[in-house]
Amino acid sequence: MVSLQIQMYQLSRLLHDYHRVLYSHLEEYEVSPSLYAAPWFLTLFASQFPLGFVSRVFDLLFVQGTEVIFKVALCLLSNCEGEILECDSFESIVDYLKTTIPTLTHNQMEETITKALEMDISKQLHAYEVEYHVLQDEMVDSAPPSEDLERLDRLEKTSVQLKKQNMDLLEKLQAARVKIQSLENSVESFLARESQMKHLIRSLEQEKASYQKTIERMRNSLPAEVVAAGDVEMTQLKASGTSKTKTASKKP
Structure with a gap:
């Protein structure tokens, strides 16, 4: 799962650079991207979000590549920044990220897609990936054996x-x-x-x-006389049936 770890680091750095207040709030309550964004990246949002929204994400994915996943995730978080900042505990933040965000309205989903189309973060993602590998190499070189084992x-x-x-x-x-x-x-x-x-x-x-x-x-x-006679006979039969019905209804 090395690729996923890199992606979680990249998302964290994007939050740090684009939404510093939200990043600090999540860091304060120790809510890392892997707690809420891992299912988004592993299933391309299909595990929690409506099918219509997921299909739009797939459309962008085929056109722009995996960069779209970061842009959509970042837009979802930025659109709900005010509500997330109002959460004052680890549990409430995680619950909001996992259950409330996937139930956004259709208009909010469309706004997210529109914002994602306008973003360009390819250079930042490449820089963050290089940064991640450099940090990992430094940690391996500088960490004592015991810390290495613990890590x-x-x-x-x-x-x-x-x-x-x-x-x-x-x-x-x-x-x-x-x-x-x-x-x-x-x-x-x-x-x-x-x-x-x-x-x-x-x-x-x-x-x-x-x-x-x-x-x-x-x-x-x-x-003509046969037709007329037949019509008279049918009329009589109908009248007879009607009278019998009335008589039967009068009986106790």
């Missing part, structure tokens, strides 16, 4: 935690994909049934029209 142990524990978090996020992503596929299949099934019903209705309407034309032709082919 290695911490890194190994962090690596294990990040790997576990990554696996959990991948499982959630896979479950979400299965659910989406199931819903899409259900929609296709409903659409197919609707199409069949519409086709059946059209067939019945055509059949009804055909019967009506046949009846009309038969009536036209019969002599």
